[in-house]
Amino acid sequence: MTAELIDGKAVAARVRQEVADGVAELVAQDGQAPGLATVLVGEDPASEVYVRNKRRACVAAGMVDLHRRLPGDASQQQIDEEIGRLAEDPGVSGILLQLPLPGHLDPDALIDRIPAGKDVDGLTAGNAGLLAQGRDGLRPCTPSGVARLLDEYAVPLAGAKVVVVGRSVLVGRPMAQLLLARDATVTLCHSRTKDLAAEAREAEVLVVAAGVPGLIGRESVRPGATVIDVGIHRTENGLRGDVRFAETRGVAGLLTPVPGGVGPMTIAMLLANTLQAARWQQNRTNELRSSQCSG
Amino acid sequence: MTAELIDGKAVAARVRQEVADGVAELVAQDGQAPGLATVLVGEDPASEVYVRNKRRACVAAGMVDLHRRLPGDASQQQIDEEIGRLAEDPGVSGILLQLPLPGHLDPDALIDRIPAGKDVDGLTAGNAGLLAQGRDGLRPCTPSGVARLLDEYAVPLAGAKVVVVGRSVLVGRPMAQLLLARDATVTLCHSRTKDLAAEAREAEVLVVAAGVPGLIGRESVRPGATVIDVGIHRTENGLRGDVRFAETRGVAGLLTPVPGGVGPMTIAMLLANTLQAARWQQNRTNELRSSQCSG
Numbered sequence: 039m040t041a042e043l044i045d046g047k048a049v050a051a052r053v054r055q056e057v058a059d060g061v062a063e064l065v066a067q068d069g070q071a072p073g074l075a076t077v078l079v080g081e082d083p084a085s086e087v088y089v090r091n092k093r094r095a096c097v098a099a100g101m102v103d104l105h106r107r108l109p110g111d112a113s114q115q116q117i118d119e120e121i122g123r124l125a126e127d128p129g130v131s132g133i134l135l136q137l138p139l140p141g142h143l144d145p146d147a148l149i150d151r152i153p154a155g156k157d158v159d160g161l162t163a164g165n166a167g168l169l170a171q172g173r174d175g176l177r178p179c180t181p182s183g184v185a186r187l188l189d190e191y192a193v194p195l196a197g198a199k200v201v202v203v204g205r206s207v208l209v210g211r212p213m214a215q216l217l218l219a220r221d222a223t224v225t226l227c228h229s230r231t232k233d234l235a236a237e238a239r240e241a242e243v244l245v246v247a248a249g250v251p252g253l254i255g256r257e258s259v260r261p262g263a264t265v266i267d268v269g270i271h272r273t274e275n276g277l278r279g280d281v282r283f284a285e286t287r288g289v290a291g292l293l294t295p296v297p298g299g300v301g302p303m304t305i306a307m308l309l310a311n312t313l314q315a316a317r318w319q320q321n322r323t324n325e326l327r328s329s330q331c332s333g
Numbered sequence: 334m335t336a337e338l339i340d341g342k343a344v345a346a347r348v349r350q351e352v353a354d355g356v357a358e359l360v361a362q363d364g365q366a367p368g369l370a371t372v373l374v375g376e377d378p379a380s381e382v383y384v385r386n387k388r389r390a391c392v393a394a395g396m397v398d399l400h401r402r403l404p405g406d407a408s409q410q411q412i413d414e415e416i417g418r419l420a421e422d423p424g425v426s427g428i429l430l431q432l433p434l435p436g437h438l439d440p441d442a443l444i445d446r447i448p449a450g451k452d453v454d455g456l457t458a459g460n461a462g463l464l465a466q467g468r469d470g471l472r473p474c475t476p477s478g479v480a481r482l483l484d485e486y487a488v489p490l491a492g493a494k495v496v497v498v499g500r501s502v503l504v505g506r507p508m509a510q511l512l513l514a515r516d517a518t519v520t521l522c523h524s525r526t527k528d529l530a531a532e533a534r535e536a537e538v539l540v541v542a543a544g545v546p547g548l549i550g551r552e553s554v555r556p557g558a559t560v561i562d563v564g565i566h567r568t569e570n571g572l573r574g575d576v577r578f579a580e581t582r583g584v585a586g587l588l589t590p591v592p593g594g595v596g597p598m599t600i601a602m603l604l605a606n607t608l609q610a611a612r613w614q615q616n617r618t619n620e621l622r623s624s625q626c627s628g
Binding site for chain 2: 146162163165166167170171172173197205207211212214223228
């Protein structure tokens with residue numbers, strides 16, 4: 039058996055086109071394009087690249103690029119005030135605080151300063167709670183990208199046995215919640231799990247977000263399973279994931295490559311979240327207007 | 334094999350004594366006892382009983398009973414304003430909005446009006462998010478009561494295979510999070526799970542909160558497992574749980590009876606949360622005072 043590969047680039051391109059269409063519609067309706075405020079503190083070279091890519095994608099989708107840059111020695115209060123201004127600004131649909139922050143700053147407090155409705159990374163406690171309670175909200179981009187890939191490839195999730203490996207706040211935990219919302223029976227595994235291979239082998243759908251290169255191979259995969267690799271590591275032999283690709287391809291039914299699998303979905307879902315945030319803000323503005331007119 | 338029984342009454346009494354001691358200490362320190370505001374809307378007879386029991390327990394622990402009663406036809410705005418007043422009142426440590434509310438009200442919006450630091454039921458999106466992200470916060474009372482029972486009986490949880498049956502916002506979902514925080518490998522099962530008995534039989538610790546009388550019996554229990562029954566149903570033969578007690582007792586290693594297992598823990602943990610909330614508020618007040626003096 040050779041697994042079919044999931045084409046993350048193609049799905050991401052489709053999502054980005056959908057977003058561009060949605061932006062055009064929004065502009066036609068009320069003349070204003072969604073605005074994405076990327077906040078970068080300091081000069082971490084990797085963060086510079088990520089933020090540049092996000093800004094380009096935002097412009098390519100017809101949105102307004104509202105970049106804010108602060109020096110690496112900016113104080114907690116300075117960043118807090120900057121986020122406060124963006125929170126108040128009606129031209130700002132989404133706020134993204136690029137992580138990691140310099141070590142002297144408290145990231146949780148700054149993230150929670152972003153209003154839930156503009157938290158396009160889905161990282162505030164408020165949005166995490168809405169997800170945990172099964173209520174509407176903005177979802178973290180990488181796990182919602184995985185969910186979209188599973189939807190696009192019509193992978194059955196209701197009642198399916200799903201195992202998520204890794205319990206990070208950015209990926210593993212929200213991933214488990216998103217799969218639960220699709221009625222999967224979800225097991226969350228992590229570094230303390232006793233027999234990871236045995237747990238993983240039970241999975242009809244296996245999502246690996248452990249951050250450990252090559253952690254998962256054929257011994258951990260049920261024949262025919264769908265395997266999603268969220269890991270991405272720079273190695274001497276190029277980019278590699280948490281899954282040993284070649285051997286797993288001989289066991290799985292459906293598999294994401296690295297690169298070209300989950301990776302392209304993250305920015306696509308960030309754009310989708312920004313459009314969603316802009317639509318909600320538009321609805322609230324319209325409700326407010328109509329209540330003022332009738333009142 | 335006959336399972337040892339978990340004595341929820343004894344553990345709850347211990348928690349209540351600890352809380353009473355903590356309250357006495359707080360009063361000795363700053364002269365003010367924690368205050369619990371129970372908000373009851375309408376005249377549902379079951380809710381009346383629950384609220385009365387909470388108020389009595391609160392007084393028995395040395396706390397101030399700050400009950401608020403609103404008529405069954407109170408508007409969303411009236412209750413919103415009442416909660417707003419309690420939120421501002423420094424004498425109020427905890428706010429509990431008794432559920433269910435009359436059908437014309439939006440419970441989520443009213444619950445989210447409670448500041449996270451006074452949300453002693455742990456039901457706001459903010460506290461659900463803090464729990465989901467593994468950060469400090471107030472936890473829902475029933476699942477934290479279960480966690481306390483497991484701690485008291487020294488049930489090993491790190492690396493253990495734990496199955497939670499039921500995904501309610503009040504119990505199943507936060508229960509899974511609390512067990513994850515204790516490093517268990519957690520599977521969350523629900524009505525859409527394909528083979529519940531097979532899943533449950535894998536569990537070293539099985540927590541049943543499905544709300545279905547007698548759902549779980551010996552076919553679903555691994556020999557020697559710890560089984561926690563959160564269900565409580567009034568039947569012709571008295572109170573019954575989600576677990577068929579007599580037959581499960583012959584398989585499990587440790588088991589909660591119904592009544593007298595999880596039940597008594599809920600109010601005990603509500604008191605513990607109210608004390609916790611009061612301590613946090615005291616810390617914040619002291620920090621504020623010291624920063625004003627030094628500034």
